[in-house]
Amino acid sequence: MTSIINPNIDRSQLQNKLKELAPWGQSIHVMADIHTPGPLDTEHRWRLLDSMPVNFKGKSVLDAGCNAGYFAFKAEEMGANRVFGIDCNHYINQANFIKNFKKIKNVDFAVCSVFDPPKKEFQISLIMGLLYHLKHPFLAIEKLAKITTEMIVIETEALVSPDDTHKMQFVEHTFRNDDSSWWVPGEECIKGFLRTCGFPHVKSYYFPQVPENPFGFHYSTGKTVEGFPASQRIMIIARKHINSETESFFDELPNVSPSSSFPTTSYEKSQNSQLKDQTSHDSNFYWEEVNEYKRIKQNLEQKNTELIDYIEVLEKERDSWKSAHEELVKTIEKPHINKPFS
Ligand SMILES: C[S@@+](CC[C@H](N)C(=O)[O-])C[C@H]1O[C@@H](n2cnc3c(N)ncnc32)[C@H](O)[C@@H]1O
Structure with missing residues (x-):
């Protein structure tokens, strides 16, 4: 890791600066016991991403909708040699503050929309927690697919039940009492779209429930407070090609839609019949x-x-x-x- 904590700043100065930059979305460790005060469950999602066959070593990575840079910094920590995060001005200010404070190299941020992405190529693009906040989610995937040479990772709410997986739910600004959402896409829609964008090797993983997730309550009721079908948190990995490093992964864990079974990691395969209601x-x-x-x-x-x-x-x-x-x-x-x- 290339970060060095800045020794020349006192705690109260730092806390004032964090207040000045508020509100925060992500919780990021800044120094000793000081974290940025964001509610997003970043660590939980990182644990999942870290257990996936995504190798950041030596790669160029785009973190689309990077917020304060949590996943961009993690990718760098895992050996990415160039990371670029894009978001709106407010969050890019936060990300740049943390980058400069911790003197993190190889990570850069820019105010930039996914609808007009950087004119550079990246081997890996991360689209974490973003899709359902976009008015044109598939246009964004298409734009990012054009500048991604190896792999796209999408982490999102998605409709997964057999009746809904091929649909898109238009939620008209409110979903789970969250007014920043437009659409909840079906899992199969996203996978199909990735295939048509030139990423034919697609695999999805269901998120384990997070009881403490502030938006997680509908997982058990089957409906959101607005009465929409409950979604599930999923992560989709899409590759342009498979190579010797990843081949066995895709061979061993074929892409099976939830209509024929539930998710298909190795344990799920063996447990398939018991999975549906558990x-x-x-x-x-x-x-x-x-x-x-x-x-x-x-x-x-x-x-x-x-x-x-x-x-x-x-x-x-x-x-x-x-x-x-x-x-x-x-x-x-x-x-x-x-x-x-x-
Ligand atoms: C729920 S947050 C997720 C942040 C982070 N990726 C994560 O998973 O923790 C969604 C982020 O996407 C950003 N965003 C929304 N629309 C965007 C767009 N058109 N282009 C780039 N970023 C966008 C928001 O500003 C926000 O930081």
Whole structure:
């Protein structure tokens, strides 16, 4: 990670600055126990994204609708070599403040709309929590697809029930008491659209329920407060091509629509028949699997560190044997001055 915390700012100065830049959408760690005070459940969604086959290492990344830059900074932390975030003036000011405060390199921000995106190419485009806020969601995907060379990641509310998955719900500004939404797209609509934009390898993941999600209450009732069909949080990964790194992933986990079954990660496949009415159970199960994967990863990292330490010990031992050996050789070769003539 290339961030260095700025030591020359005192806490109250920082807190005043954060107040000045309010309101915040995202909660981002700035320093010690100070976070920007945003309600969006960024960490939860990052955990999901981090468990997906999305490799940021060495990539150029666009974070469309980046808000204060949480996902842009994460992509950089994960090794992206160039990240660009776009949003409106208010949020770009916040993102730039954090970037400058933490001296984060390789991440840049610009005031720019997804409908008139930068004239640059990116290997990965992130469209997180944005689609349903747009008046023309598919026009935005089309524009971003044109400047994306490898992969698009969409995280969104979506209609997933078999009756609704091919539809778009026009919500006329209010959805879950949130007045910043226009449409809730069906999962199959989004996937089909991505295919027609040149991203034929498409796979979606359902979000485990987040009980603490302020907008999550309708997941259990089946309807929003406005009476619209309840949506589900999903993440869709779409690739232009599949390569050796990703091939097995797409082979193992074929794209199955919710009309024939529920989501198809490996655990879901094995649990398919039990899944339909057990979303919260699925969530736990999902997180168990993610946590298990993380435990294994941590174990391996721990073992790796132990091995590196052990190699160091062996190298030291080898060096001390080497110098002992050299000493011995010198002693043997030294003329024995006191040796009596025979
Ligand atoms: C719900 S927030 C999601 C922020 C962030 N991507 C996340 O997932 O936490 C939606 C963001 O999209 C931005 N946005 C809305 N319309 C946009 C547009 N036409 N072009 C770029 N950004 C837009 C908003 O300003 C806001 O920051």
